[in-house]
Amino acid sequence: MSGSAIEAAIVAALPGATVELTDLAGDDDHWAVKVIAPQFAGKSRVQQHKMVYEALGGRMGGELHALQVSTVVPT
16 A cells, blocks of 8 residues: 555544654555644544554555554644
């Protein structure tokens, strides 16, 4: 899955989010993502990560093999 597709899916689900991606293996299949979104305010880290995975729909385990997630509430 391309980085632009990952970013588009996350921003569509979390409008106003800032997404920073790193392709960990150079294969468009293993990514690290840092998502900064106001929607994370008041949510636990687990809830924040769940929001990111939900934004990607059913792509995990299919076209997207591995994703390291980091979430931040903007200040």
